[in-house]
Amino acid sequence: MPDWKKLVRKRLQGSPRVCRQDVIAELAAHLEETHEHACASGLCETEAIQLALREVGDWHALQAGIARARTEEDFMNHRTKSLWLPALTTFLGASLALMLCQFLGMPPHLLWIHSIGMTFYWPWLASLPIFGAAGAHLSQRAQGALPARLAAGLFPALIMLIVMLLILPICLAIDGVQFLQVASFGLGLINWVALPAFALAIGTVPFLKPEPRRSQ
Amino acid sequence: MTKRIRYQISRGSAELAILSLLAEQPLYGFEIARQIGERTGGRLQFTLASLYPLLYEMEKRGWVEGHWQANQAGRDRRYYRLTASGRRQLGPLRQEWRAFFQALDTLAGVSHA
Numbered sequence: 001m002p003d004w005k006k007l008v009r010k011r012l013q014g015s016p017r018v019c020r021q022d023v024i025a026e027l028a029a030h031l032e033e034t035h036e037h038a039c040a041s042g043l044c045e046t047e048a049i050q051l052a053l054r055e056v057g058d059w060h061a062l063q064a065g066i067a068r069a070r071t072e073e074d075f076m077n078h079r080t081k082s083l084w085l086p087a088l089t090t091f092l093g094a095s096l097a098l099m100l101c102q103f104l105g106m107p108p109h110l111l112w113i114h115s116i117g118m119t120f121y122w123p124w125l126a127s128l129p130i131f132g133a134a135g136a137h138l139s140q141r142a143q144g145a146l147p148a149r150l151a152a153g154l155f156p157a158l159i160m161l162i163v164m165l166l167i168l169p170i171c172l173a174i175d176g177v178q179f180l181q182v183a184s185f186g187l188g189l190i191n192w193v194a195l196p197a198f199a200l201a202i203g204t205v206p207f208l209k210p211e212p213r214r215s216q
Numbered sequence: 217m218t219k220r221i222r223y224q225i226s227r228g229s230a231e232l233a234i235l236s237l238l239a240e241q242p243l244y245g246f247e248i249a250r251q252i253g254e255r256t257g258g259r260l261q262f263t264l265a266s267l268y269p270l271l272y273e274m275e276k277r278g279w280v281e282g283h284w285q286a287n288q289a290g291r292d293r294r295y296y297r298l299t300a301s302g303r304r305q306l307g308p309l310r311q312e313w314r315a316f317f318q319a320l321d322t323l324a325g326v327s328h329a
Binding site (some may be wrong): 022023035044055056057058061062068078082115145 | 230244245246249263264265266268269270273276277278284291292293294299300301
């Protein structure tokens with residue numbers, strides 16, 4: 001019986017993307033099984049090898065087809081297209097909108113609860129559904145699954161949540177547990193996570209239904 | 217132009233065949249090719265050159281997911297299973313092909329040929 005891995009590697013030599021170990025192992029396993037089935041059906045060794053090789057079709061087409069699939073995969077994989085790029089778009093848009101509000105000198109609405117101040121940038125919050133929609137739409141276009149579309153649309157709020165969860169233990173470690181700090185943290189969560197998440201969700205929700213099929 | 221149309225038809229039908237099979241159970245490359253050949257009476261047949269580039273492309277799109285696992289004989293094989301995204305493609309793809317055959321039937325009477 002031929003060394004199928006060696007044979008496949010030799011026939012596909014040239015492109016490192018095609019000559020990946022997993023690809024060679026998979027193709028060799030296919031040929032090996034074809035050969036075994038041919039032998040079991042009564043063909044002699046030579047005929048079985050020839051039959052297995054005929055199963056390949058065109059080696060050049062195989063090499064080119066795999067190279068094409070793998071090259072595009074290496075360039076940008078599915079997760080990048082369906083999650084990271086849309087999420088980054090949402091985040092960038094929301095950040096720029098907040099910067100613009102501050103640059104244009106739009107005063108935040110200040111609300112005092114006891115001695116804790118909450119700042120609301122209403123124009124910024126009003127703009128967030130647009131960015132949530134943009135992220136979720138990009139994810140939907142890239143065939144993103146429901147969690148990916150949701151995460152892409154709500155990404156800025158998720159980032160703020162992570163940042164706040166990282167800050168809280170540090171503050172508590174420095175100043176000890178104080179009511180005022182915990183209360184500020186709770187209000188901060190509403191101010192910078194819950195409200196933006198709600199605004200982003202308004203734009204995200206319409207893109208959570210199954211995506212239309214991409215044309216071939 | 218004709219070549220391009222033929223390519224699109226064969227590619228689309230191959231996608232439908234693979235997705236339909238994988239909707240039943242996870243399979244590895246050899247089994248996919250064997251079952252398609254057997255169940256279509258040999259009318260649809262895959263070579264390695266037509267099967268694997270398509271599988272890798274479908275994997276890239278997130279329609280199928282490959283993982284190594286030992287088969288019944290204890291040998292490592294790369295099994296492909298349908299993802300949720302792949303399952304969502306199946307219904308519209310079936311509809312498209314049904315519409316395509318109905319249109320062709322209206323035009324050329326292929327079901328009576």
